[in-house]
Amino acid sequence: MHKRTLLSAALALAALGASHGALAQADTFKIGLILPMTGQQATTGRQIEAAARLYMAQNGTTVAGKKIELIVKDDTSLPDVTKRLAQELVVNDKVNVLAGMGITPSAMATAPIATQSKTPLVVMAAATSSITQASPYIVRTSFTLPQASVALADWVPKNGIKKVVTLVSDYGPGLDAEKYFKERFIFNGGEVTESLRVPLRNPDFAPFLQKVRDAKPDALFVFVPSGAGAAVMKQFLERGMDKAGIKLIGTGDITDDDQLNDMGDGALGVVTSHHYSAAHPSAMNKAFVEAFEKANKGLRPNFMAVGGYDGMHVIYDALKATKGQGGGDALLAAMKGQLFESPRGKIFIDAQTRDIVQDIYLRKVEKKNGGLYNVEFDVIKDVKDPGKNK
């Protein structure tokens, strides 16, 4: 009798434990955020993690009855590591959504896992046009290089620049930037005299810049990933290229808000095109920048931060729309077509392409409140990724 009581008590406890576990699982919504937190792309990871945490602090950690759990993993920007971490997050942690993706190769490596496991993958940083075609489960909240490059190629020839040399990082986004800038610029009557490509890993810009100095174009168009802009700017100025009459132009990755204020006055006047500036003059952005800086010891948010912040917004809204009951397919459906105001301006997730539609700004580096900022002076509204028309 005594024995049986003990046994049934043990069984009852086990059952309780199991249902407790299941309940905890069912009550939790897990986001697997894979980012480069160390290595060459570490600023991207730092910015996106900080933005995701700010979004959660501002919007609560319980949504549609679910407790949001953010699991951050460092892939050191090596795609094999990204892939292994994504697999572990899906199989072991049973995450509801995958997110992050600091560089294009990481997003490409994770795409098949999103497809096979039917897990939405919110790409918050990587920006090669073709990424959204690598899996039907990918939704993007960053930007595409064609979006930014075409806008600049329309502005440049109207502003006295006829001959350009291009210099890009030799991988997906760099090749997109080179191609879309060049095609549009030539269409507009410009001439690209040379197209140079530097390796993504441990780039040495010096020999390339020397070549550009000798070629003496009106301008040098540059794309390098976030975090590499300051090195290019330093070497550009050290070689006196600005004094030799060569203008530096590019997508806004080069005048990255994460580094811009430390680039020195030599950066003044540099014109770039991009989707986000910390100086964007909306009330929402002012509040965003203030809250971000306050939560992160004065760190200024850059375009990566806004991709992370808006990515969390997309996930939260999808969870709300599915009332916490949806699986991967339902969440994905609820992400498509979302339209809301971001710190960068109004954004839209195109339901057909799952890519972001947004305003692209032309900006010039100016001094404002004692610091260097990308000050917007023109805007092209509602730009779809030009890469999707090919």
Ligand code: DHB
């Ligand atoms: C990518 C990475 C960056 O840091 C950036 O600024 C743009 C694109 C990428 O790998 O896709």
